[in-house]
Amino acid sequence: MMILFSIASSQGASEGTESNPLLMKWNTPHETAPFNSIKTEDFVPAIDVALTEARKDVDAIINNSDPATFQNTIEALEVSGEKLDRVAGVLFNLNSAETNKELQAVAREVSPKLSEFGNYVSLNEDLFKRVKAVYDKRESLDLTAEQAKLLENSYKGFVRRGANLQGEAKKRYAEITTELAQLSLKFGENVLEETNAFELLITDEKDLSGLPEAVREAAEQLAKSKGKEGWMFNLQYPSYLPFMKYADNRELREKMYKAYTSRAFKDNEYNNEETIHKIVNLRLEKANLLGFKSHADYVLSERMAETPEKVNSFLEELHEASKPYAEKEFKEVTDFAKAKGLKGDLQRWDWAYYSEKLKTEKFGFDEEEVKPYFQLEKVREGVFELAHRLYGLNFKENKDIQVYHPDVTAYDVFNEDGSFLSVLYLDFFPRDGKRGGAWMNDFRAQSNINGKMERPIITVVTNFTKPTETKPSLLTFDEVETFLHEFGHSLHGMLANTVYPSMSGTGVYRDFVELPSQIMENWATEKEWLDLFAVHYKTGEKIPAELVHKLIEARNFQSGYLSERQLSFGMDDMAWHSITKPVTDDVISFEQRVMSKMELFPHVEGSCFNTAFSHIFAGGYAAGYYGYKWAEVLDADAFSMFKKNGIFDRATAESFRKNILEKGGTKHPMELYKAFRGQEPTVEALLERSGLKD
Structure with a gap:
């Protein structure tokens, strides 16, 4: 049994269970x-x-x-x-x-x-x-x-999970786990409510100044879907991010920014501050019951990183490498904004806007310039072709598979020899009932107990910009990377070849689980792969080499600042979960104390990062957010093998499949990694790739 510690949902009981489709044999x-x-x-x-x-x-x-x-x-x-x-x-x-x-x-x-x-x-x-x-x-x-x-x-x-506990301690442990499950659920619901509650309706076209045509069109369609005239923007990424990057109206950018960063921090029923206190203090109490001094000690005893000290020193090492670059980048954007007529100090709601303009000026690169080459259907074909070239996989849409929403498409996935491998659902577009972000999950994990092979059923869910009446869905470069990332997770699930489901696919240490996903992102700037699918949706012209070169240059644009941002999230997570006494400080004071050394902007009154930090309070990343950076070290090091041998090299891919993707959690991750790479990873490849090395 893959014992359940996730949370479910429900409503009043229906009569009789004989006809309940969830309990019947699924003849599908x-x-x-x-x-x-x-x-x-x-x-x-x-x-x-x-x-x-x-x-x-x-x-x-x-x-x-x-x-x-x-x-x-x-x-x-x-x-x-x-x-x-x-x-x-x-x-x-x-x-x-x-x-x-x-x-x-x-x-x-x-x-x-x-x-x-x-x-x-x-228990x-x-x-x-x-x-x-x-x-x-x-x-x-x-x-x-x-x-x-x-x-x-x-x-x-x-x-x-407390099996050695006795009497009152065992009873208390059970109470804590139940309460934590409910609190995490509540945290996520509050963030979703607050995300959906905000809408910015623009009725004066001059307030759209700076926004690309595709963004305007999507906003008009959103307004129409809500029965409104004009252009509507909300806090879902495909709407929020382009607004912050392109909208000339500074006041409206400020309004959007403050709405986004105050989610679950306002004085209403959805405020998450008390929930955070309860979660971290209960996690500490649970860790103490089990003999650990902190929740981080408890979590990391079953991770590659092993101890909070190792994680903190890892984050500190990258912080030292990133900070000088981040400071230089901050000054560059500030000077650029002043030269462009910015009055007063550069504010947080100005950062994306002026950064985008600087990037365009510096590299002749505009995000909107690449989007026409990344039509979603073509990107999907390109991702499928990459999986075919590396692992021999073939994908065939199966319309007989029922889906939970019309936007969802289901595929049968086959090995090169024609044998069935997996079902894959793809669910691309935002909607009100869908949480933000992107993720992979499974409906059934692979297993092979007593010769009974169960192939997996995998789902990849994203929030990409929807097609409009006049335009197909065109992805930003970041969204192409997101697709590759989640597809990498899906390969981990689909190619799993273990006996037991609890160790199949992504059933690995949390700080190893991002390697199969993040390594896939490396193909995003490889011209050889892009040439397979990246054609202009109107003209059919291949993506020009010059544009790919700009993409590569722009990819490392502000890598110091972005690295510091991710490191600050990791340090924040470690601080919350390294406490050895219950926290009484208010959430914002704690947050500022921890994150201030990475911050380049002053605090914005009324904003709070942690009240919407679902990864650690509603997801599985408590004392584990550092894992993204940890995996970057692994993926940069691992991809250097493909760079050396060829980005479609089947022997390298086969080794990655056999030693990592198929093995799941059947061995210690470092053992698996060394079997593929021949050595332990070093940070050098990451620093080099990110341009954080002179």
């Missing part, structure tokens, strides 16, 4: 979810039934009168709760990509039930006794390497 292609039949009211009863069955599975292991063995305890636990995994998988994915008030209510109702079941398993003394009995005789068992790893993971997992 590859047993994909029958979305056309699933209703919101199906979830609570389905979860209830699945929980009962999962509990029976666990009880059967506990009550087995035979001595504990790997098969009747460890493996049996791994495969238990299959129906619960399946139903919860649908629920969690919908709650992120296509939610509504009813589904969110479902989430709140089901969340404590799932936490309670998680605690029933992880069950009789179950732990059986797991420990197998673990204690591990040396005498004839286990494969993967079985040995599963046994180690199972035992450590129990210990890390």
Whole structure:
């Protein structure tokens, strides 16, 4: 059983479960979810039934009168709760990509039930006794390497989830996990509410000055969809970012910026400050119960980085390398803005605007200039072709697979020999019921227990600009990188070739999980790859070499500033989770104290970064945000192999597939990395690639 510590959703129970589509056998292609039949009211009863069955599975292991063995305890636990995994998988994915008030209510109702079941398993003394009995005789068992790893993971997992706790401590641990699950859910809901609450309606065309035609058109379409005349902008990335980059109206940029940075920080029911305090203090209490001095110590004991000290010194090393460049870049933009007539000091809402203008002037590069070459459908074809050249994969749309929204497309993915590999859903465009950002997830992980191969069902979700009545969806260069990034995660899931689902695909240490995604971004500036698909959507002309050269130059534009920004997020995360006493400071004071050494701007009154920092308070990145930078070191180092041998070199790709993508979490990440690269990674390749090295 891939024991559930994520959160679900729900609503009042429906009658009778015999006809509940979530509980019936799915006679669909590859047993994909029958979305056309699933209703919101199906979830609570389905979860209830699945929980009962999962509990029976666990009880059967506990009550087995035979001595504990790997098969009747460890493996049996791994495969238990299959129906619960399946139903919860649908629920969690919908709650992120296509939610509504009813589904969110479902989430709140089901969340404590799932936490309670998680605690029933992880705090069950009789179950732990059986797991420990197998673990204690591990040396005498004839286990494969993967079985040995599963046994180690199972035992450590129990210990890390409180199995050694007694009496009141065990009871308190269970209360904390349930409360944390609800708080994380609430945090994310508050951010979504606040993101959706703000709309800027422009009725005077002169206020659109500076905005590209495509941005205006999208804004007009958004207004129309809301029954309004004019142009509407909101806080979703495809609307917010272009406005901040291109809008000449400084007052409106300020308004947008302040709306974005004050999310969940206003004096209303969606304020996240108290939620943050509760989350970090409960995480500390939980870590203390388990014998760790901080939540960061607890988390990092199962990471490549190992300790908070190592993470902080890693972040500090990159901070020292980045800061001089960031300061130089800040001065350059300030001087440029003054020369362009800026009155007063450069403010945060000016940064993207003047940076974009400087980039255009410096490199002759304008984001809008490259967008016509990145028509979404063509980019998708290019990404699929890259996967074909590297790994021999082929993609075929399957219209018989049901989808949860008309924007979603489903594909069958095949190996070079024609064998079926995976289902892949692609869900590209923003909508009200969808959280911001981009992510990959699975509805079913790959596994191969007792010769029964289960191929994965993977989903990639983004928030790219929608096509309009007159224009296809054209991506920014950043969005092309985002697509490659999430597709890299999907390859990790699709190419998985492990026995056990809990170690399949992305079931790896959090600071290793970004390597397969971030390495893919390196192809974004390779002319050899771009030539396969990047043609002007009107003329069919290939992307010019000169434009690609500008892209490469512009890619490192302000790399010091951007590096400092990411490092500040990592340091902020580590500070919250390295506390050894409960936090009482208000959130903004804590934030400013930690992040000030990386800041180049004064604080904007009324803004707060942490109240919308979903990665660490509603996602899985607590004491783990540094992992993005950690993975940059890995991916720059790893991609140097492709640069050396050829960007489509099949032997290098095959080695990456066999040693990293297929292996999931079956071995320690450093062991896997060295098997591919032949050595441990160094920061040199990253500093060089980022232009942070003289």
